[in-house]
Amino acid sequence: MPKISNKGLEMPESPIRKLVPFAEAASKKGRKIYQLNIGQPDIKTPEAALDAVRNHNIEVLSYSHSAGFDSYREKLAGYYQKSSLPVNKEDIIITTGGSEALLFAMGSITDPGDEVIIPEPFYANYNGFATASGVKIRAIQSSIDNNFALPPISEFEKLISEKTKAIVLCNPGNPTGYLYTKDEVQQLADLALKHDLFIISDEVYREFAYEGAEHHSIMSIPELAENAIMVDSVSKRYSMCGARIGCLVSKNTEVIATAMKFAQARLSPPTFAQIASEAALDTPQSYFDDVIEQYTFRRNLLVDGLEKIEGVKVAKPKGAFYCIAELPIEDADDFAKWLLEDFEDDNETIMVAPAAGFYSTPNTGKNQVRIAYVLKKENLERAIEILEKALKQYKLQK
Missing domain, CATH: 3.90.1150.10 (Aspartate Aminotransferase, domain 1)
Known part of the structure; x- marks a missing residue:
């Protein structure tokens, strides 16, 4: 057999x-x-998203560009710019959920046997994405006693070797709900710059911050432009988990060019779901x-x-x-x-x-x-x- x-x-x-x-x-x-x-x-789910699909007069359900609709990427860049993130449509690849964006990121920056450092507990599928990519996770434990705050940077530094390619972060965190402070995000940025590492920041819950707390994106740090890769999704933001639309965002042109090859290999993200996701961007505050x-x-x-x-x-x-x-x-x-x-x-x-x-x-x-x-x-x-x-x-x- x-x-x-x-x-x-x-x-x-x-x-x-x-x-x-x-x-x-x-x-x-x-x-x-x-x-x-x-x-x-x-x-x-916002009615605007559902109506965009209900009322569309498509006669041929065709492929989109491998990077996603140009109009959607333009509008999505505008959404990030409203949060003072310097993102242009050329920095965005639309993916089939945030999951595909994570796989594209791992595939673009790692080789089998490489390592990524992740504070744990972390989104369970990171284990699966790492296995699929032949990558080893080096975990640093955070503690329930301090609400799973970022562990000391010294603990990250102990794990860095010639095999280390990236630090992976989920902010706000799944499964912990921890929202990293501006200082914690900056500490990770400084470490990535010191050791020439990527930071893959999973920010699919970026809209969900409570009691006046502010979300600090890895994309907001100018000096980290070549090292930062952001993963995002419409799933939670607009209660559209079934749409399976996400994106990979980076100012690093080599990362985007490499990820595009993975995007071309899977042809295109889903058409109707992109229509709904683009319309969802009109959702009022x-x-x-x-x-x-x-x-x-x-x-x-x-x-x-x-x-x-x-x-x-x-x-x-x-x-x-x-x-x-x-x-x-x-x-x-x-x-x-x-x-x-x-x-x-x-x-x-x-x-x-x-x-x-x-x-x-x-x-x-x-x-x-x-x-x-x-x-x-x-x-x-x-x-x-x-x-x-x-x-x-x-x-x-x-």
Whole structure:
């Protein structure tokens, strides 16, 4: 029998989606599941985006330019310029989601055996992207005790070798919700310049900053122009996860030229989704004001509720819409499966994402879960209630 590749065997499962079969089985039993495991917003997609697709009179659904529609890139550059980022349309390649932008970035700047440094916990699919690219992740642990703030720069410097090509950052963070300060971003920029490294900054949650906090983009540092690669997406900003439209942004012309070869190899990003994404850029600020108000409320509701549960420790996020909670258990994977297979409260249960999959260091985060606060008030309150009851019952059974 032909053999599967080592790369394929080493590809990690998604900690967010690997429990889906258990959830499907629970649903077939008639059980209601409150999904805290995935960042699928319930906020409505802007009507402008939906109308642009509904009302379009396309007769031939054709390819676009490999870099994406010229009109969309021009308009997107204008969006960044409003945030004082010096981005022009020539600096942008439209991608099939932020995921493809990350793969293009890794493919453009690394070779098999190279290394990237990432503060952990980090977006779980970075593990998969690194495996697909033949790249090794060198992780630096951040701590729930200080809300997962940037670890000391000295710890990054210890890991830098001739194989190091980049530092990867998610700002605001998924799964932690940590929003890096201007000083922290500058420290990383200074380190990248000192050692001639790239910084890949995943900024797909850039609109989600709470309590007046400001998002500081890696693209805002002029001296880092040749070293900075930004990844972005419409998925969360406009509640358009299914559109699968993202972008790679860099002032480095060699990076863009190289990434374009990857873009040409996959032909083009999806046409209808680009139409919707371009129209979404007309979304008024009032939409975002309402969204931020809603998520701030949900965050406070979740964090306050979790802090009242005995033995639970939670980091308070300042951005995105996730938090990491440390539970009074030993194995969150086992607990998450048990919630779906064996537990119910009035025929209801919850689905969480075990946090170990958001680390690359083995046996780390085993008692932690990522929770996405994307549910409306009454559902979030019920989910917290279920979690408290489940923890008590789980400990009795174990």
